[in-house]
Amino acid sequence: MRFYFFVSCLGAAAAVLASAVWWVWPVILRLWRIPQVLVDGKDKDALRIGILGASFIARAAVVHAADKRRDVLVSAVAARDWTKAETFAKQHGIPAFHGGATAYLDLLAREDVDAVYVGLPTHLHLEWTLAALRAGKHVLLEKPAVLNMEEAKQLIGAMAETKLQVFEAAHHRYHPAARRFKQLTLKERDVGLSDFEARFSMLDPKALLSIFKELLGISKPVTQEDRFHERIKNLDRWYYCVDMLLWSTGAIDAEVIFAKEDRFSISATLKLQRSASTATATLYMARDNLWEPFSWSIAEHGLADKASSLQLHNFGFPFVWHRLDVASAGKITSEQLYGAGETTFEHQLGFFRQSIRNQEPPDAKESSFLLTIQIIDRILEASGSGMLKTR
Numbered sequence: 602m603r604f605y606f607f608v609s610c611l612g613a614a615a616a617v618l619a620s621a622v623w624w625v626w627p628v629i630l631r632l633w634r635i636p637q638v639l640v641d642g643k644d645k646d647a648l649r650i651g652i653l654g655a656s657f658i659a660r661a662a663v664v665h666a667a668d669k670r671r672d673v674l675v676s677a678v679a680a681r682d683w684t685k686a687e688t689f690a691k692q693h694g695i696p697a698f699h700g701g702a703t704a705y706l707d708l709l710a711r712e713d714v715d716a717v718y719v720g721l722p723t724h725l726h727l728e729w730t731l732a733a734l735r736a737g738k739h740v741l742l743e744k745p746a747v748l749n750m751e752e753a754k755q756l757i758g759a760m761a762e763t764k765l766q767v768f769e770a771a772h773h774r775y776h777p778a779a780r781r782f783k784q785l786t787l788k789e790r791d792v793g794l795s796d797f798e799a800r801f802s803m804l805d806p807k808a809l810l811s812i813f814k815e816l817l818g819i820s821k822p823v824t825q826e827d828r829f830h831e832r833i834k835n836l837d838r839w840y841y842c843v844d845m846l847l848w849s850t851g852a853i854d855a856e857v858i859f860a861k862e863d864r865f866s867i868s869a870t871l872k873l874q875r876s877a878s879t880a881t882a883t884l885y886m887a888r889d890n891l892w893e894p895f896s897w898s899i900a901e902h903g904l905a906d907k908a909s910s911l912q913l914h915n916f917g918f919p920f921v922w923h924r925l926d927v928a929s930a931g932k933i934t935s936e937q938l939y940g941a942g943e944t945t946f947e948h949q950l951g952f953f954r955q956s957i958r959n960q961e962p963p964d965a966k967e968s969s970f971l972l973t974i975q976i977i978d979r980i981l982e983a984s985g986s987g988m989l990k991t992r
């Protein structure tokens with residue numbers, strides 16, 4: 602009996618190890634190949650970015666990305682805690698820092714900052730982006746830019762008034778693989794009806810913990826404040842499905858056919874309006890799906906020609922692992938577009954700098970966040986939970 606138990610455990614361990622290697626190995630190989638070449642100087646007219654909040658995402662989206670570009674530099678950082686600001690600045694060779702209660706305002710008053718990165722929690726985006734615009738700074742604003750359409754309108758108004766840019770950090774849009782997907786859906790496949798599917802399922806330890814506590818009967822009642830933050834976390838991921846779908850398909854509007862928001866998941870069915878055609882789309886985001894611990898993909902299926910399809914795997918972080926599969930006439934071809942290994946964040950900084958230098962109009966399609974938030978509002982309203990509002 603013991604022997605069989607031992608063999609079964611060994612077998613289970615081997616299966617877990619084999620599947621871990623199967624999933625992790627391509628990622629390790631890819632990370633290995635990402636050239637970590639940091640530039641050793643900056644252009645004279647490099648864009649000078651100041652960072653509000655010494656956060657994890659500020660490191661990935663701005664500090665590390667700027668380290669690999671000559672045309673962007675980080676000139677200052679601000680954190681609510683003085684020591685945190687100082688440590689962050691020292692760790693990353695940032696020449697100036699501000700800490701304490703007035704830190705963010707002090708940074709906004711600096712003359713050696715052309716633009717600021719607002720990577721604060723989403724419900725604080727509007728307040729600090731308006732403050733940055735008032736201080737004469739362009740803004741690279743973390744996604745989702747705003748909580749709802751009302752906030753979007755306020756930002757658009759302030760952009761028009763100040764003639765400054767608010768560029769949403771929709772980083773997934775700027776990787777060559779995403780742009781290829783968009784090119785294929787727009788140019789080669791705009792032949793009538795098609796069906797899209799966008800998915801982002803990623804297990805979230807916090808969501809799982811809440812579920813286990815509930816099952817064990819040891820959870821505290823969920824307060825309105827808890828629910829607000831849970832919904833913001835849902836929006837953080839749900840945003841990718843809606844934005845990638847609308848941006849890559851060139852949709853100009855969408856009608857909500859079905860929508861459902863649970864505590865840690867959202868799904869919807871849409872009818873997309875494109876300039877010359879319509880399409881159906883299903884979207885799915887989950888933070889609690891044990892059977893789908895990780896998937897991040899967008900696909901198009903031809904309705905007239907059932908054998909034709911297009912699928913981009915891992916559109917969120919394609920610098921680590923992605924694949925674009927094109928199926929046509931019974932043949933599948935795959936592409937991977939790593940370029941020189943640049944991350945989505947590096948590409949994004951390039952586009953941000955370019956849009957400031959070219960003085961593109963504030964409603965430039967490339968960086969527009971209007972349609973996405975309008976459709977998100979509609980979906981949340983249709984689900985019965987209502988759109989997100991600041992408390």
Ligand SMILES: NC(=O)C1=CN([C@@H]2O[C@H](COP(=O)(O)OP(=O)(O)OC[C@H]3O[C@@H](n4cnc5c(N)ncnc54)[C@H](OP(=O)(O)O)[C@@H]3O)[C@@H](O)[C@H]2O)C=CC1
Pocket residue numbers: 653654655656657658662679680681682685720721722723725743744745770772837
């Ligand atoms: N592009 C991407 O891959 C990702 C994007 N995001 C987006 O980035 C934004 C930030 O999200 P996330 O990193 O989870 O946020 P965090 O909770 O980590 O907050 C980010 C920073 O905001 C500052 N902050 C200022 N006021 C507050 C406050 N009242 N409560 C908490 N923090 C505050 C803190 O900086 P300090 O204390 O130093 O001043 C903190 O480090 C969101 O819009 C999210 O959607 C998030 C993760 C990944």
Ligand SMILES: O=C1OC[C@@H](O)[C@H](O)[C@H]1O
Pocket residue numbers: 803837838917
């Ligand atoms: O933007 C994001 O992308 C990756 C996720 O892990 C994270 O929750 C989200 O903020």
